[in-house]
Amino acid sequence: MNREYDTVSLDDERGVLVAIDQTKLPNALEFLALSTPPDIRDAIRSLQIRGAPAIGVAAAFGYYLAARNAAVSGDALWEALREAKQTLASSRPTAVNLFWALERMERSAFSCPDRQNLIQRLKAEAVSIRDEDVASCRAIGGYGLTLLKDGDGILTHCNAGRLAAVRYGTALAPVYVGAERGARFKVYATETRPLMQGARLTAYELSAAGIDVTLICDNMASRVMRNGWVRAVITGCDRVAANGDVCNKIGTSALAVLAAHYSIPFYVCAPLSTVDLRTASGDEIPIEERDGGEVSEMWFQKPSAPAGVKIYNPSFDVTPHSLVSAIVTERGVLRAPYAESLRGAKHS
Numbered sequence: 361m362n363r364e365y366d367t368v369s370l371d372d373e374r375g376v377l378v379a380i381d382q383t384k385l386p387n388a389l390e391f392l393a394l395s396t397p398p399d400i401r402d403a404i405r406s407l408q409i410r411g412a413p414a415i416g417v418a419a420a421f422g423y424y425l426a427a428r429n430a431a432v433s434g435d436a437l438w439e440a441l442r443e444a445k446q447t448l449a450s451s452r453p454t455a456v457n458l459f460w461a462l463e464r465m466e467r468s469a470f471s472c473p474d475r476q477n478l479i480q481r482l483k484a485e486a487v488s489i490r491d492e493d494v495a496s497c498r499a500i501g502g503y504g505l506t507l508l509k510d511g512d513g514i515l516t517h518c519n520a521g522r523l524a525a526v527r528y529g530t531a532l533a534p535v536y537v538g539a540e541r542g543a544r545f546k547v548y549a550t551e552t553r554p555l556m557q558g559a560r561l562t563a564y565e566l567s568a569a570g571i572d573v574t575l576i577c578d579n580m581a582s583r584v585m586r587n588g589w590v591r592a593v594i595t596g597c598d599r600v601a602a603n604g605d606v607c608n609k610i611g612t613s614a615l616a617v618l619a620a621h622y623s624i625p626f627y628v629c630a631p632l633s634t635v636d637l638r639t640a641s642g643d644e645i646p647i648e649e650r651d652g653g654e655v656s657e658m659w660f661q662k663p664s665a666p667a668g669v670k671i672y673n674p675s676f677d678v679t680p681h682s683l684v685s686a687i688v689t690e691r692g693v694l695r696a697p698y699a700e701s702l703r704g705a706k707h708s
């Protein structure tokens with residue numbers, strides 16, 4: 361994969377958001393050019409753009425583009441912005457980065473004293489959100505490295521690599537920053553049923569970066585841990601609640617339980633934009649449920665289940681904070697009690 365491309369970026373001349381179409385990977389590297397909030401919402405819903413930080417950055421650019429491309433001014437422009445926020449916010453419910461980015465864009469709009477400069481102000485804010493993502497992920501990489509030793513085996517789930525953010529990713533940032541510093545890790549990527557982000561995206565981006573990656577089916581994690589090949593489980597996160605419960609791709613909590621059984625540390629990497637102090641615990645996090653066809657039909661030439669069978673397809677699950685060894689943020693490695701360490705990091 362060509363590292364000169366960001367996963368999501370702004371082409372201001374054309375007035376479009378440019379994003380890698382992740383549904384086409386690993387077979388083709390294609391780019392989307394999207395200019396309207398409904399188009400960006402649809403791309404997020406269909407997982408063409410996915411991963412909590414990438415969704416947040418895409419929403420910020422979408423909000424800016426709604427202002428930039430609006431053919432109206434005055435009250436009609438404010439109405440267009442209100443609608444843009446609502447449209448983008450309706451794309452997916454779980455990753456808090458989406459709402460965090462939109463609220464930040466709206467605050468920036470409301471606080472602009474000079475209405476003439478509103479468009480420029482929104483562009484600057486969206487670009488800051490993008491730049492902060494790159495810087496935060498790099499910092500997470502550096503802090504995450506302090507928990508690892510050269511040559512360690514790392515098990516990761518779903519895709520929390522560069523494709524889930526702008527450039528470095530979260531869970532895979534220590535691997536990339538480590539590689540820049542000469543460290544060599546062995547990564548085990550779970551394929552991540554039902555949407556196969558581990559197989560399609562993590563295996564793809566790590567292979568392209570020359571990182572040692574082994575793909576396993578989700579039900580092979582215990583075997584790999586028992587073999588002694590995993591020194592740390594590292595995942596990303598879509599929302600961290602105030603008490604340190606973490607919500608991530610379905611299957612994450614099972615890995616945390618397994619890691620505890622084998623006395624393997626379970627680390628979560630997340631920028632502070634993923635920390636939601638307004639959500640007290642994981643029980644309050646809305647869990648997206650997706651179409652059952654993703655389980656029974658999407659990857660098979662013929663349906664893999666009897667027609668009409670009931671299917672439950674939750675996209676995320678919550679890992680209780682008691683199973684989380686540390687949360688790695690851009691402000692350092694946070695440990696329990698998370699209610700205190702998260703609040704401290706968020707407000708520092």
Ligand code: MRU
Nearest residue numbers: 410411412518520524596597609
């Ligand atoms: O449904 P997805 O593919 O958007 O799920 C993504 C994840 O669960 C990632 O682990 C998460 O966004 C981590 S952020 C780098």
